[in-house]
Amino acid sequence: MASAPQQPQLPLFYKDLLPLNSRDHADWKVSPFGTAAHVAQTHAIPLTVDEFIDAQRNYPIVFTAGDNPLPIALMGLNEGVNTFVGDDEKIIAGVYVPAYIRRYPFILAKMRPDSDEMSLCFDPTAGVIGKQDAGNEGGQALFDSEGKPTDYTSQVLDFCSKFEESGQRTRAFLEELKKLDILMDGEVAITRGDNPDKPFVYRGFRMVDEKKLRELPTETLEALNKNGLLMLIHAHLFSMNLMRMIFERQIAQGKMPQAQAAPVN
Template sequence: MASAPQQPQLPLFYKDLMPLNSRDHQGWKSKNFDDASFLASTHAIPITVDEFIDTQRNFPIVFTSGENSLPIALMGLNEGVNTFVSDDGKIEDNIYLPAYARRYPFMLAKLREDSDELSLCFDPSAGVVGEFDEGSALFDGDQPSETTKNILDFCQKFEESGQRTKAFIDEINKLDILMDGEIGITTQENPNNPFNYRGFRMVDENKLRELPTDTLENLHKNGMLMLIHAHLFSLNLMRVIFARQVRQGKGPQEVTQAAQG
């Protein structure tokens, strides 16, 4: 069972990719993760535009820096800190878990450079796909089982949502309304020395207000204005996430000390 050709850099969470097929994986099963420990040291998770409304209830939505900006949900403000996963790997109840995390360890990937065809693959290192006694069968004979069909459907919808996300990013880039973001958060203990967070992008509200009326009307009609407002409203949660870090003993000072220790 050979792994798929390795990409220069695999996506977040994935340590390896193996194409799923009935020849090599006959009798294999998929089971649920016992916990969310694979998320524990991840502070930012990619999201799609279809998730903005659900995401903004729990997490700040910002955009990555660089040429190919992506929307991400912040589950922590510091590298390696996820305030929604406990020390024993349990994820907090009643929060929206982004689809990117829910599809793991599966994903659609190109196996050949000369083809745009996508194949259903999985990360064998995740430990939830294999020759188990319990779990959901991935094949019924040499045909995909209902479980595999559902996984494939979910991954296909995720890819389609990714295309809509790219179109959204292309549009706001064309409008030139993104700017480098910065937020300073002070504490009662140290009110004159704020913790400054940079390295992300956000919509510039001044540029948004200055857009021509017909442009704003078009953004409203195609649903993009609602997404932009969801992003902007969610930024108020930056301070909420910071407070969660502090309560959990994962504030920036503690994080720095842990890294040095």
């Protein structure tokens, strides 16, 4: 279920990357997405620890399997299913939209493997960035008449920079969980009232082992509480109660798999 939501070479959603520059993109603009069609078939969205408190109100937060787990928000329980994108291909109103979705089509990326320098890049295939005369006259200009970044572009750069900083805090949080050895392979079995003998079983993710958490030394728990990590762990654990809610959303939307038992790895 919770395989790492990324492609081998480019991150999730991104099909190509170009570095933004005033020479090639002086007269380019960006328009808002008319729909969330690019999200509609994605069930797991990368999440940072700075978003746990907001995200746990709407989505189960779990961790990807493997040696380097990362947190993800589940918008569906099966591959290709997103229960938060409506028939109008828009994310339903009133739910938290993960920063990963809001960042697209921009991203900070290393253009050279031998350098740590990161450049503001964008996905030219997104369909929302182009020249001013390409039917997007109402969009936001990326550069002014002097070739300097506009306030909009500066805000995008700031957002992407803060996202990278959140990513560093997220990796530090996961390193702490690994050091404490409190992650375990997750498994959730959900039954339907009309067929209680054949549960839908979801695997392929990791979660915090509540028993191991309770057995941590008092001084360790106090340290986790003092540095704010315990709050994040609890947000993750509380969010797991939403697994059935997502399951019920899939039933209501007719997006359940055909089999009565559905292990998803």
